[in-house]
Amino acid sequence: GQSLEQPSEVTAVEGAIVQINCTYQTSGFYGLSWYQQHDGGAPTFLSYNALDGLEETGRFSSFLSRSDSYGYLLLQELQMKDSASYFCASYTGGGNKLTFGTGTQLKVEL
């Protein structure tokens, strides 16, 4: 089966940098994605890593180490609007099967 582990909650102050970790155990692993979800809203795609290394998109960066079955999402210059749940998700198999972690709730404080 597939499983992805994330911390359940992270708190940080506005303007800071925060890292959300994700460790996974999956077979037929293709890559790791990150999604953001505000309360009551739909998940929105943030990033995708197929290869080892860092992918940067504005204030957000995502990292993958396939050998360690580990990835993280890095959020810089935190803003209040970044308060949301963040999910890592692994792509497996040829059918674009996407399995989500249980999510990390990020609280940004003043």
Added chain:
Amino acid sequence: EAQVTQNPRYLITVTGKKLTVTCSQNMNHEYMSWYRQDPGLGLRQIYYSMNVEVTDKGDVPEGYKVSRKEKRNFPLILESPSPNQTSLYFCASSVGFLGYTFGSGTRLTVV
């Protein structure tokens, strides 16, 4: 506007009464999928589809059916809903690994 449209947004129904949640996308995506979201459990995949007439079970398919007769539509059918199917449901579509686009969600309550 590129989007995934689900209907209804909210639905309260009684146990055993068949219902369908519709999902339509206007992006010509091959891949479509249904997820349910429950507190503490994250998003769990119910069914997914790689293209027209091609569907496969996800992690929690029991009690659900889907069909993919047209590329744009991927309805979720609950033949005999039960209270344990009370959940927030999301439909999503993608063209590949670049990320799914999710609908706004359907909050279903089965009493």
